[in-house]
Amino acid sequence: MRRLPPVLIDDGCSRELLSLIRTILAACKEISFRVGQGALSGVLGSTLDENIQGETQKKLDVLSNQLLKDILLESGYVKAIASEEEDYTVAGNPDAEYIVAFDPLDGSSNTDINSLVGTIFSIMKAPHGSDPADQTIFMQPGHQQVAAGYVLYGPCTTLALTIGKGTRIFTLDKTHGSFMLTEEFAKIPEDTKEFAINASNQRHWQPAMQNYVNDLLAGDTGPRGKNFNMRWIAAMVGDVHRVLCRGGLFTYPADTKDPNKPFKLRLLYEANPMAMLVEQAGGIAHTGEQRILDIDPQEIHQRVPVILGSKNEVEACLGYHK
Numbered sequence: 001m002r003r004l005p006p007v008l009i010d011d012g013c014s015r016e017l018l019s020l021i022r023t024i025l026a027a028c029k030e031i032s033f034r035v036g037q038g039a040l041s042g043v044l045g046s047t048l049d050e051n052i053q054g055e056t057q058k059k060l061d062v063l064s065n066q067l068l069k070d071i072l073l074e075s076g077y078v079k080a081i082a083s084e085e086e087d088y089t090v091a092g093n094p095d096a097e098y099i100v101a102f103d104p105l106d107g108s109s110n111t112d113i114n115s116l117v118g119t120i121f122s123i124m125k126a127p128h129g130s131d132p133a134d135q136t137i138f139m140q141p142g143h144q145q146v147a148a149g150y151v152l153y154g155p156c157t158t159l160a161l162t163i164g165k166g167t168r169i170f171t172l173d174k175t176h177g178s179f180m181l182t183e184e185f186a187k188i189p190e191d192t193k194e195f196a197i198n199a200s201n202q203r204h205w206q207p208a209m210q211n212y213v214n215d216l217l218a219g220d221t222g223p224r225g226k227n228f229n230m231r232w233i234a235a236m237v238g239d240v241h242r243v244l245c246r247g248g249l250f251t252y253p254a255d256t257k258d259p260n261k262p263f264k265l266r267l268l269y270e271a272n273p274m275a276m277l278v279e280q281a282g283g284i285a286h287t288g289e290q291r292i293l294d295i296d297p298q299e300i301h302q303r304v305p306v307i308l309g310s311k312n313e314v315e316a317c318l319g320y321h322k
């Protein structure tokens with residue numbers, strides 16, 4: 001089995017970008033250890049604080065954010081960072097080439113029940129000569145990403161990573177601390193019988209999504225002519241990993257549950273990196289109106305609807321939105 005650095009070098013990854021990716025993974029190894037300690041190290045439960053999005057912060061959210069923030073800023077490889085747990089972007093080394101947006105602990109509602117959580121990251125080039133304190137340097141469409149990935153903390157610790165040359169899957173060898181290549185290239189099957197959606201929101205969905213899901217649930221006697229199965233891990237990192245491994249459709253659509261917040265998932269550090277990983281594995285990632293990677297971001301914590309996964313199934317879903 002091959003270790004991560006030579007794999008990326010063979011894929012044409014620059015030394016600087018490799019060093020930055022290894023820096024992120026060093027923090028993720030520590031997070032993997034802390035998540036694995038659970039109640040033994042007092043990291044479960046919530047803090048009394050809320051992030052700018054009005055979400056109560058879990059202790060592991062804050063810990064993971066601090067680990068990533070400290071190691072990235074100390075590394076000198078980043079001009080600035082954006083995080084789900086930081087109200088504003090944080091300036092770094094003005095001479096650095098890259099900027100990083102990350103969700104330090106996705107699926108945080110799962111931390112206290114020993115279920116799947118993960119770290120999601122997106123790497124872009126810093127505009128030349130730009131000011132590290134200028135938040136607008138993050139306002140780049142997702143197709144500008146030079147790398148994207150997630151680390152999934154589950155029974156084993158898994159990394160899905162792309163630098164635009166396909167999506168590769170690595171597994172952390174906890175004895176040596178190395179990420180080993182365990183899936184040369186993830187290939188998402190074009191067809192599927194599996195979908196993931198939080199069905200408890202059904203009454204709040206738009207008619208197009210209502211009709212699409214009703215036809216899935218109608219089974220082989222219905223308009224789709226086949227039986228579908230549903231899964232929901234309540235952690236995008238876990239649901240997308242399943243899609244990369246065996247196909248499927250994952251969606252968090254627009255809904256009317258909270259008129260001030262029609263969308264759930266964040267563009268910069270959830271939708272964009274996942275969209276790049278999925279597209280590089282042969283899938284589609286869309287909002288229902290446009291390709292996610294073509295969206296021009298307006299805000300750091302902007303939210304978007306997400307429909308992604310197996311090519312033919314996403315196209316079928318989009319057919320209901322036309």
Ligand SMILES: O=P(O)(O)OC[C@H]1O[C@](O)(COP(=O)(O)O)[C@@H](O)[C@@H]1O
Nearest residue numbers: 105106107108109198234235236237
């Ligand atoms: O609680 P719900 O509606 O099931 O939402 C779950 C979704 O929210 C998320 O947990 C995102 O929020 P966090 O990053 O704050 O955990 C996604 O990972 C997941 O797909």
